[in-house]
Amino acid sequence: MTIHNYLTEYAGLPVVDFPSKDLEKDRLARHERVAAPAGRPPGPPEPDHALAAGTADPSSVAWRLRVGSWEPEEVYEDYFARFLTEVDTTRITALVIGSWAEPVENSAESVRDLLVAHADRFPALRALFFGEIVLEEAEISWIQQCEVSSLLAAFPRLREFTVRGGTGLGFSGAGHAGLERLTVQTGGLPQGVVTWVLEADLPALTHLELWLGVDDYGRTTTLRGLAPLLSGTVLPALSSLGLRNADDTDALIEALSQAPVLARLGALDVSMGTLTEAGARTIIGAEAFRSLRRLDLRAHFLDAEVAEEVRAALPGVEVDLRDPREPDTYGGETYYYPVVTE
Structure with missing residues (x-):
């Protein structure tokens, strides 16, 4: 499985597309298809009210920038320049960078460099999602990411940073004094990303979310490599861990059951993984999980009876056990896969 749907909200704001020529062409084509069965000329489409509202108050929405993934009609640099001209970017607080041209073939470097070069045009930016690309554009493991620390350096007032895609992804530098939320979404997480997080100066970071993935799609992160995080000796403000x-997931939960960091956390998210009854039994028998306020176990491989046992064992904890799944079976063998891989 992978990611099919675009965000509708980011950083607490509705997401609005700044229309590229490709998006506008698609919108007109949809309008014509709807009108055609009625046997009448399509006429002009309805105005894009969300775009109009966002243009009137650029701080009221999260702006998404994306062009067609394959042979787009508009060069990204021209599209970005038009955005700077048509929208008061000095008021934008949240930005979502979607597909650039051919993200499977082309690195995100050029888009990163555009943002860095024009950082002064976004003085109010507080939240940045870099690489919101869905299945119809590229598998998550096919996204050609890049070194992204220059984005953190360019936006010192950033509070939230999300990046999708582990291929080519890198962080470097000292850290970020104001960053509060960091999310790294991958089908396979490189250990180098974890090492940077553990060594960087991130004094304000309260929420860390890492999508670990699988070895076949680039994961080199190990439980041993996560040990400093689980020890609770890094990231002094951390209160929410994904x-x-x-x-x-079962081995991860075993490690977490003995991890000092749990005493510091209010929320723990181990969803979308491969939780089976073995991991559930660890949760049921471990005192450590009872100090949490919230435990997210969505997309698990538990039957209803075991799920209820987990809930009963954690009476003071909000436990999310939605979206039970069934394992795959091939040639008499049973396989458990996380939700997002390739």
């Missing part, structure tokens, strides 16, 4: 989309 270790999601893992192919070894």
